[in-house]
Amino acid sequence: MTRSIRMILPVAAVLAIGLWLLDARQMLPMADWPAWPFDAQAMSLEQILMAFGMMPRGTIALLAGALLGLSGAILQVVLRNPVADPTTLGISAGAQLTLVMATILAPGLLDHGRWPIAMIGAASAAGLVLAIGAARAFAPVTMVIAGMLVGMTASAVATAITLAQGEYLLSLVIWNGGSLVQQDWSGVRTLALVLIAGGIAAAMLARPLRVLSLGVEGAAGLGLNVALIRLLAVGVAVVLAAAVSAELGLIAFIGLAAPALARSMGARNLYHVLALSPVIGALLLSICDSLVMAIAGQGGEMFPTGALTGLIGGPLLLWLLPRLRGSTPPGTEKGDGTARRRDRAAPLLIGLVALLIAMAVVMVWIGRVPGGWAVLDWASFQAFLPMRLPRLIAAAAAGAALALAGAILQRLTANPLASPEVLGVSGGASLGYAAVIYLVAMPTAAALTMGTMAGGAVALALIGMFVSQRDMPPERVLLAGIAVSALAAAVLSAIMAVGDARAWAVLSWLSGSSSVVTMMGALGLAMVAGLLWIAALAARRWLDILPLGYGVAGGLGLPLRRARMLLILLAGMATGAATVLVGPLSFVGLMAPHVARRLGLARPADHVTGSALIGACLMLAADFGARMAGFPYELPLGLFASLIGAPWLIWLMMRSQK
Incomplete structure (x- = not known):
């Protein structure tokens, strides 16, 4: 001893x-x-x-x-x-x-x-x-x-x-x-x-x-x-x-x-x-x-x-x-199975855009009434459109932003299990939202937005400082995000477990809902998602080289530290933008990039674009299910995102590495 x-x-x-x-x-x-x-x-x-x-x-x-x-x-x-x-x-x-x-x-x-x-x-x-x-x-x-x-x-x-x-x-x-x-x-x-x-x-x-x-x-x-x-x-x-x-x-x-x-x-x-x-x-x-x-x-x-x-x-x-000893080897994206690379991705991407538009139209046109399911007539469609359109735009934009973050993280870390949830930004944003609920007597929408963004920024800053001071493999960056998420979840649990009735408001937001989004907020989120997509396209060379490993990337002259920090910032911004308006949604950032790869969208530009479109479609489906399954009451959007994501997650992680 x-x-x-x-x-x-x-x-x-x-x-x-x-x-x-x-x-x-x-x-x-x-x-x-x-x-x-x-x-x-x-x-x-x-x-x-x-x-x-x-x-x-x-x-x-x-x-x-x-x-x-x-x-x-x-x-x-x-x-x-x-x-x-x-x-x-x-x-x-x-x-x-x-x-x-x-x-x-x-x-x-x-x-x-x-x-x-x-x-x-x-x-x-x-x-x-x-x-x-x-x-x-x-x-x-x-x-x-x-x-x-x-x-x-x-x-x-x-x-x-x-x-x-x-x-x-x-x-x-x-x-x-x-x-x-x-x-x-x-x-x-x-x-x-x-x-x-x-x-x-x-x-x-x-x-x-x-x-x-x-x-x-x-x-x-x-x-x-x-x-x-x-x-x-x-x-x-x-x-x-x-x-x-x-x-x-x-x-x-x-x-x-x-x-x-x-x-x-x-x-x-x-x-x-x-x-x-x-x-x-x-x-x-x-x-x-x-x-x-x-x-x-x-x-x-x-x-x-x-x-x-x-x-x-x-x-x-x-x-x-x-x-820690051991690491995830470069190229473990192959654990998702061998996917063919499409020579011409444009027809598939155009088809995904058409699917997204068709889903949005159908989800406005049909719905449930006290007597059962109904298809709206033209006058009813025009009346309901202003109410449903903002939440559809917000849900689609949030899904696209989370999918962009997932695609970036999976390429950055060469790890098929990377997703925005483990980056730590969602946890920090949740903590910021809860802090405003508990510390401000009558919190306004602006105060909640600022608190959420501040919490996400603090989490991102912690990860950035940790990574910048150490030359770590990329998967350790992922674990740094997990550590920040764990800390944020613990603080949030401590705040909520006091037993105050305000825990209901926090839990409602944590479960995810686009019902309170205004048209201005929805359009703002869509604009942010579009700008992030353009930034991801601009970084496509980095996203193409990084999965090959840091040794290869450094040998090809890639500025490793700057590329890593900028991509982490980009993924954090995408996650934070979605979290501010519709809560810390789950699993879309994990699923959408994998679906895109399985469809043959392997090139970086095609991959991030396809991931964003698929993420938007998945979140539209989750939002529709949240509105219709428990009619006339709305169920948590996060529940449906989880129900869609959990089976995929289990199937993905149970697959043997090829």
Whole structure:
């Protein structure tokens, strides 16, 4: 044990115990604390709150932190990935999604407890991410990108379902934030048993994992069944993380922070990392929860601890990025399959323009009325056109802008999983919008627009500063965006989880809607999308060379740093323009460039143009579905964008690399 560990751990333990005691003494003087065994019949109300609230809460914070720390350590060891944890690999979000779906859509499934539901979601997410990783040799960057995208998919669908059922809104927002509030000792007993079982399993797996750390070839040469050990280790990690999600909700990044802190304090040996990570995780979550209780003591508690732990993730990911080994090889766009290159793209592009116009006309001309579907007559068409045209223009322009951003990012990073959502601009813009809602008494449209643009600009500036100071491969830029998105999402969760009714307004905007867009705003967004398309065409040489790899691009005289920064700025502007008016929409920037490639639009100019047209068509379809599916009520546009995008995302990432 190093000197750092011997010095820091005792200090952290004293701090955790001291903070908890301070919070507990504010509730009840120590002389009046109830004695074991607790008898509620003989206690005062304050003693009952201490015995069945404060005490189990302090204990469960230690247990949950230990479980998450151990889960993250196992995942990092078995995947040889320093940024793997239940949050970055989408495991916790998968458990969250299934629990939210069961709570709202089929509450009868919870009669036997939340555990089976959480396990199904966590295992499904882990299986999907592992399948993607197996197809790409478990490259660390690709694994994290895939995991974060799976997590974003699950979180988007869970948010949309929550928003569709307003009576569950505030309780689910608080639970999803990871609340440690306890009413008895049942959760403590459950997590204690899981921790004991998980510790035994980790001890039994320690030696095979030590052999696996030599590398797949070396471990297989020594007779180790690599696939079986990976499956068992990941299974243990999934059970540990799902247990915490089932009991407490989503608590982010403790599993990432604990092993990282263990290594930073000198624990290089695998056994030391596995032993110290639960201890550090327990102390870290306990300290965070004590801080939450101290804040609650000043104004009443409606602030879940998981919202505070989420703030750790973004900065920690940025700190760990330079330490990542492995990268996504140049040219992985081939993972989308071999697509033919059209010699003449003009007829197809003209056909896409005609399709876009036809869709817009049809979506104005037909609709639902109380008696069913109807085709408008000419007089009704003229009456409805001024109302429907602005949202159609806005939806199409937003889809085009997001598709342009996706095409640029995928060519810049040579990564088929790149999309605007992971650039960080959408997260920053969302945070700016929420800040105006909460800080301004009567926010105007101009104030909301300025706040949204400012949030996106700050996120983009953070990524720009991070990239400009380091000569990193392009896929690390993508992970920098993921880190900023994670930080913005955590701050947003902390703001909203206070339980204020203004969370409804924020969630409504986050789900995406073009219903409030004016004609001026729609035309402005269309103009911005057009200017960005022209700028992308002007950068077509860069977009043609960058997917070949930075070595080739540099050899051909491409100004790498300037090209990278300008393309990131262009993608950020496209994403920000769409986000300002219709919210942080999902997946169009991922799907449209792939559809364009599959149609043979491989040249840069054809690719960005086709992507923009396809993105516009996809967003028109999502907007039409949002208006018609729940008639006479309008459903979230983001929900339909997710429902269109999620199947494509799963299909895309499950494809083996060619």
